[in-house]
Amino acid sequence: MSKSGKPKGRWGDLRRRMISAAIMLSVGAIEVWLGGVPFALLVIGLTGLMLWELARMTAPQRTLPNILVGLLASAILTGVLSFVFREEMMLALAALVLAPAAGLLGPRRDRRIFFTYGTALMVAGAGLVMLREEGGSVAILWLILVVVTSDVMGYFAGRSLGGPKFWPAVSPNKTWSGTIAGWLGAAIVGLGFSIAAGAGWGLIILSPVIALAGQLGDIVESWIKRRSGVKDSSSLIPGHGGVLDRFDALTGAVLAVLVLGMLGDLPLPAMGN
Known part of the structure; x- marks a missing residue:
């Protein structure tokens, strides 16, 4: 404890993380429950911030206010289109047109990374809004719990058990023990x-698949940060880093739901509010 009475070191950081997490959970729970326009606006705002963070990591200079407006506009337009027009063709058109348009607004070191990952972020954001509209709050709750449970169990199992690394060249902290524990938690x-939502037993198999997609989403973002030479995507969330650092796994999970949903009907939880 410092002379001023404030916690120091990792305990001070833990306090900031807990406060930030509590705020994010509270806001997220309210928005998921409300759905509709409030939820869409939250997703649009988060997508815009993630695009801004991606722009900072993939551009020659870290501060790029000249393209911030374009990036946010892209996120807003994509979110609005996904909310008003729910056909997959409109979603794909919005992503394919707006992502490269935003990428051309300023010079950048990794145009292909920005184009590809930026498109993925916008598709995931739009897909999350669509999932809330069509699947209800129960489907969103299931998706978030799969990602969070996989992350938490993977973290503690990896720290406790250790063992071989899952993908050491890209994410040296991830272990096979943590990865498998994450799958079990998702199951x-x-x-x-x-049982509770009448989704069918197929959800027990689908959940670990979505968890794996979330883990890969986390690994992809780790690779981009490593390539860009940064520890966090930004410092927007006290104790947690950037928005991308918190929602990279959810991005991968949403994309997996979208792709699998195009291949056939998914055993998602029953329709909710």
Whole structure:
């Protein structure tokens, strides 16, 4: 404890992380429950911030206010289009047109990374809004719990058990023990929803698949940060880093739901509010 009475070191950082997490959980829960325009606006805002963080990491200079407006406009337009027009063709058109348009607004070191990952972020953001509209709050709750449970169980199992690394060249901290524990945690979430929400037993199999997609989303963002020479995507969230650092796994999970949903009907939880 410092002379001023404020916590120091990792305990001070833990306090900031807990406060930030509590705020994010509270706001997120309210927005998921409300759905509709409030939820869409939250997703649009988060997508815009993630695009801004991506622009900072992939451009020659870290401060790029000249393209911030374009990036936010792209996120807003994509979100609005996904909210008003729910056909997959409109979603794909919005992403393919707006992502390169935003990328051309300023010079950048990694145009292909920005184009590809920026498109993925916008598709995931629009897809999340569509999932809330069509699947209800229960489907969103299932998706978030799969990602969070996989992340938490993977973290503690990896720290406790250790073992071989999952992908050391890209994400040296991830282990196979943590990865498998994350899959098991996701399966437990799937089991709970299959019983409580009448989703069917297929959700027990689907949940670990979505968890794997979330883990890969985290690895992709780690690779971009490593390539860009940064520890965090930004410092927007006290104790947590950037918005991308918190929602990279959710991005991968949403994309997996979209792709699998195009291939066939998914055993998602029953329609909710």
